[in-house]
Amino acid sequence: MVSRKRSGARKYAYRGDPLVEPPPPELAAILERHRGARDGLITALEEIQRHYGYLGQDQLRYAARELSFPLAQVYGVATFYNLFLFDPPGEVVVRVCRGTACHVNQADAILQHLCDKLEIGVDETTPDGRFTLQTVACMGACSLAPVVVVGDETHGRMTPDGAWAALDDERQVAASPTEEAT
Amino acid sequence: MNITVRVGLSTCGRAAGAQAVFNALATQVREHALPVTLQPTGCVGACHREPLVEVVDNGVTTLYGPVASGDAAALLLRHLGAAPAGDAGPPVVSRHADRHDYPFLGRQVKVTTGLCGVIDPHSLDDYLAHDGYAALRQALTMKPEAIIQAVKDAHLRGRGGAGFPTGQKWEISRRQADPRKFIICNADEGDPGAFMDRTMIEGDPHRVLEGMLIAARAIGAQTGYIYIRAEYPLAVAALHEAIAQARDAGFVGKNILGSGMDFDFVVKEGAGAFVCGEETALMRSIEGHRGMPTMRPPYPSVHGLWGHPTNINNVETYASIPAILGNGPDWFAGMGTARSGGTKAFALAGAIQNSGLVEIPIGMTLREMVFDIGGGCRDGRAFKAVQLGGPSGGCIPADLLDTRIDYEDLRATGAIMGSGGMIVADERTCMVDIARYFLTFTQDESCGKCIPCRVGTRKMLNILTAITQGRGTAEDLARLTRLCHTVHTTSLCGLGQTAPNPVLTTMRYFEDEYHAHVDAHSCPAGSCQMHGVHAEGSHA
Numbered sequence: 001m002v003s004r005k006r007s008g009a010r011k012y013a014y015r016g017d018p019l020v021e022p023p024p025p026e027l028a029a030i031l032e033r034h035r036g037a038r039d040g041l042i043t044a045l046e047e048i049q050r051h052y053g054y055l056g057q058d059q060l061r062y063a064a065r066e067l068s069f070p071l072a073q074v075y076g077v078a079t080f081y082n083l084f085l086f087d088p089p090g091e092v093v094v095r096v097c098r099g100t101a102c103h104v105n106q107a108d109a110i111l112q113h114l115c116d117k118l119e120i121g122v123d124e125t126t127p128d129g130r131f132t133l134q135t136v137a138c139m140g141a142c143s144l145a146p147v148v149v150v151g152d153e154t155h156g157r158m159t160p161d162g163a164w165a166a167l168d169d170e171r172q173v174a175a176s177p178t179e180e181a182t
Numbered sequence: 183m184n185i186t187v188r189v190g191l192s193t194c195g196r197a198a199g200a201q202a203v204f205n206a207l208a209t210q211v212r213e214h215a216l217p218v219t220l221q222p223t224g225c226v227g228a229c230h231r232e233p234l235v236e237v238v239d240n241g242v243t244t245l246y247g248p249v250a251s252g253d254a255a256a257l258l259l260r261h262l263g264a265a266p267a268g269d270a271g272p273p274v275v276s277r278h279a280d281r282h283d284y285p286f287l288g289r290q291v292k293v294t295t296g297l298c299g300v301i302d303p304h305s306l307d308d309y310l311a312h313d314g315y316a317a318l319r320q321a322l323t324m325k326p327e328a329i330i331q332a333v334k335d336a337h338l339r340g341r342g343g344a345g346f347p348t349g350q351k352w353e354i355s356r357r358q359a360d361p362r363k364f365i366i367c368n369a370d371e372g373d374p375g376a377f378m379d380r381t382m383i384e385g386d387p388h389r390v391l392e393g394m395l396i397a398a399r400a401i402g403a404q405t406g407y408i409y410i411r412a413e414y415p416l417a418v419a420a421l422h423e424a425i426a427q428a429r430d431a432g433f434v435g436k437n438i439l440g441s442g443m444d445f446d447f448v449v450k451e452g453a454g455a456f457v458c459g460e461e462t463a464l465m466r467s468i469e470g471h472r473g474m475p476t477m478r479p480p481y482p483s484v485h486g487l488w489g490h491p492t493n494i495n496n497v498e499t500y501a502s503i504p505a506i507l508g509n510g511p512d513w514f515a516g517m518g519t520a521r522s523g524g525t526k527a528f529a530l531a532g533a534i535q536n537s538g539l540v541e542i543p544i545g546m547t548l549r550e551m552v553f554d555i556g557g558g559c560r561d562g563r564a565f566k567a568v569q570l571g572g573p574s575g576g577c578i579p580a581d582l583l584d585t586r587i588d589y590e591d592l593r594a595t596g597a598i599m600g601s602g603g604m605i606v607a608d609e610r611t612c613m614v615d616i617a618r619y620f621l622t623f624t625q626d627e628s629c630g631k632c633i634p635c636r637v638g639t640r641k642m643l644n645i646l647t648a649i650t651q652g653r654g655t656a657e658d659l660a661r662l663t664r665l666c667h668t669v670h671t672t673s674l675c676g677l678g679q680t681a682p683n684p685v686l687t688t689m690r691y692f693e694d695e696y697h698a699h700v701d702a703h704s705c706p707a708g709s710c711q712m713h714g715v716h717a718e719g720s721h722a
Contacts, residue, residue: 077472
């Protein structure tokens with residue numbers, strides 16, 4: 001099959017028989033909550049992605065079948081919104097903010113540096129499945145521009161080297177102890 | 183003696199490490215049983231000094247920032263009279279008996295953000311202690327027409343940026359015969375460089391709910407949707423929590439406070455599409471479809487969600503309502519200009535000293551905003567332009583800094599009031615590159631439904647990219663101007679209609695920079711390196 005740049009588009013060719021098995025229980029539970037709701041599709045897709053980390057082909061097909069939408073509509077809605085992913089993301093998602101404040105503070109140089117170092121483009125994942133690089137329109141933390149978010153942690157006033165260093169930490173340690181909120 | 187210690191825990195504060203500071207303070211208070219009331223709050227607005235800790239001690243407020251978690255003990259000991267000699271501690275931003283003695287806050291008039299950074303956003307009691315829901319109680323005793331009249335008299339105009347008179351909008355929905363009506367709060371704050379709505383919802387969520395409840399009372403709506411960006415997890419959580427609290431207290435649900443009014447909220451998370459800030463696209467998205475705009479008229483006030491009359495206002499518009507009823511429309515109108523009353527919140531950012539959330543009376547000049555409140559550019563650099571309204575707005579140069587911040591005055595410059603993003607650019611910023619930057623954004627976010635926007639923004643971006651790479655020609659400038667007018671006049675929705683604004687304003691005020699790129703293939707600001715453009719337009 002011809003590989004296309006735009007992620008996901010190649011995967012949804014009709015592939016014969018519809019799904020015969022019922023959806024797995026956790027997916028069934030999500031879909032059950034939205035059955036019959038005329039406005040529930042986007043929320044259902046958000047919940048599916050929260051559970052699986054992305055929208056797989058089968059999940060989209062189950063959503064269409066169980067919620068009684070044409071698969072074309074489900075796919076149309078899912079691809080319209082930037083939030084939805086169609087490939088499993090890496091263990092650590094790195095997001096470079098491209099808001100205006102970040103832009104005037106040289107966010108492009110940071111993005112370019114991370115692309116070079118990780119040897120991937122935007123919206124791509126490293127071959128070892130460790131890092132996914134994304135951009136985000138604005139984090140709303142403009143006073144700390146330029147901002148890079150590594151996993152759940154926001155790093156402000158970044159430089160290209162600083163952003164790469166923030167990733168180095170993630171590279172070394174699997175998980176750091178989380179601080180308990182009081 | 184008891185002291186109150188407040189820590190700003192909004193997204194901006196947390197990004198700077200405020201949670202660790204809060205935890206360190208909490209540990210100190212707990213371990214040493216200190217006479218300290220430790221309070222998590224929203225953002226007071228001085229984001230440039232975050233993480234911020236405010237200590238109220240004997241009526242005097244001391245604002246510290248930036249505070250490191252290691253400063254916790256020294257900070258507390260200083261106020262408990264046991265500071266060791268020569269203790270450095272965290273830097274003091276301001277020490278004042280009255281908030282207005284702090285220059286950054288002194289020129290501001292905080293109405294919609296007045297309790298952000300003051301109250302605990304997780305506490306309904308805290309909001310109630312500051313007259314929370316008093317305006318709703320008052321509204322429930324008023325005739326709907328009287329509420330609408332008050333909003334009209336206040337000269338409140340839509341804070342999303344377009345500036346349509348709010349009272350008039352409510353009246354249109356009110357007059358529709360259809361008994362099923364909706365209201366929507368547009369919290370899809372998509373402009374890059376804008377974080378007013380996020381700050382308000384994180385810092386004082388009940389104010390937005392109260393404003394919506396009053397609107398629902400005036401219009402006769404039964405359901406209110408809050409459409410909010412999924413990129414704002416803290417704000418989404420704050421809304422859910424506040425709605426649950428308000429329901430338990432009888433402000434939401436059936437027969438609200440015994441008035442016979444029924445109303446409930448639905449929080450809808452947007453899935454990352456800038457065009458969904460446009461009202462018809464937003465409604466399509468709530469209905470579960472691709473968020474593509476539709477022709478207006480019919481307007482949502484007449485034919486909105488699922489065909490029912492629907493009133494759509496922005497977060498800040500709703501947040502203004504409780505104060506209008508509480509203090510009276512004349513008080514609100516008196517703060518602004520003749521044509522628009524009240525205050526406007528701005529997210530001041532970019533190459534400026536004091537960045538953060540700022541709320542000012544409408545009619546203040548840009549100069550006061552940038553220099554008196556913002557403190558001018560960082561590192562003594564020269565001011566070049568201020569950008570308002572994000573991708574729909576424009577750049578205003580130094581010689582127009584005396585323009586008043588008012589819908590009509592700003593429009594006359596080619597910019598717009600916008601939702602409140604205000605980015606300052608200094609001498610290092612190339613204005614052609616700024617135009618290219620915004621076109622990258624609008625081109626990426628164009629939904630593709632109408633051709634002028636889908637193809638036009640792409641063509642404009644191609645030209646701007648060529649110019650910033652030193653490949654532009656004089657004909658390109660003429661073509662760019664023509665394209666701007668075509669896209670502006672023939673696009674279906676506001677996204678396309680306003681997309682040329684950043685280009686038109688920079689061409690108008692910084693024409694010499696365009697010519698330098700085209701004629702001499704050089705960038706006066708030194709920011710275009712004629713390379714380094716990558717990964718554009720990767721989203722569908």
